[in-house]
Amino acid sequence: MEAEWKRQDASIAHGGYLLSLAYLTVPDVSPVVSVELAAAAGFDCVGLRLLPAIPGESIYPLISDRRLRNEVRAALSDTGVRIGDLELIRLGADSSPDDFAGFFECAQSLDARNVTVIGDDPDEGRLTANFAALCERAAPYGLNMNLEAIxxxxxxxxxxxxxxxxxxxxxxxxxxxDAFHFSRTGADFEVFGQIDPMRMHVFQICDAPLRFDAEPAAIRREARTRRLLPGDGELPLKKLLEHIPASALISVEVPNDQLILQFSPLSRAKQVMSATSRFLASCDARASAAKHPPGQP
Structure with missing residues (x-):
């Protein structure tokens, strides 16, 4: 119970948002260690990957290895950390919701709420139908299916x-x-007028320069290996945060090969938390200044 209260206090300190240590920020450790790192760095939640993002990717077999899953459950219980989001379901032209039954069962056993879904079908009508069916299949497990545009x-x-x-x-x-993908696709802030804020379940935050190589392979390489800590780049993070409801989870995803080479997983987790805390504090300070200009009570 003490650990749980510590996690709740942490969320209060970050503008009321729950903060999650994303899988790709510390991809070089086991799921159990990920939970322990999240707790040590002060995160409320942790993100884990249950299915590979690309063919041949090596991941820990949480779906099939019940002993490992129980170890993760024990670590979550011991630390008070919760599951932030689970990765990832890729919906292709031939996907069926039944393909992910094991994923759903594993997610439920970890008391997860948010699942990341990638739409990889060029036929939007078919993708929409498959996504709706996926949501229906996941609903009895208490899971949100969250589409990420990449x-x-x-x-x-x-x-x-x-x-x-x-x-x-x-x-x-x-x-x-995802703040990085939003920027690199040239999305306009007017899009938020088309989105029900309560559908925004997860905000994936990092930073990056405004100028970038627009070649697709270069964007992919930057996304996977060169993201920056929040506040170390030029993305319009504060403006994006204005459109994120307080109910959303903030997942801090900073895959950076240089950080992996130079720092331990624990050091990286703490750096990410420190940078994110500074960023959120600066947002709170700006909001307070706007409400109470100098010379006014």
């Missing part, structure tokens, strides 16, 4: 993700907004 996938823009979510008409359909 520049190198078929569902490459936040506008498209919002359209699929709306047309799916499922209560547990949501959006994961």
């Amino acid at each position: 520049p190198w996938t078929a569902l490459d823009r936040i506008e498209s993700a919002a359209r699929v979510v709306d047309n799916a008409r499922q209560a547990n359909a949501g959006i994961l907004l």
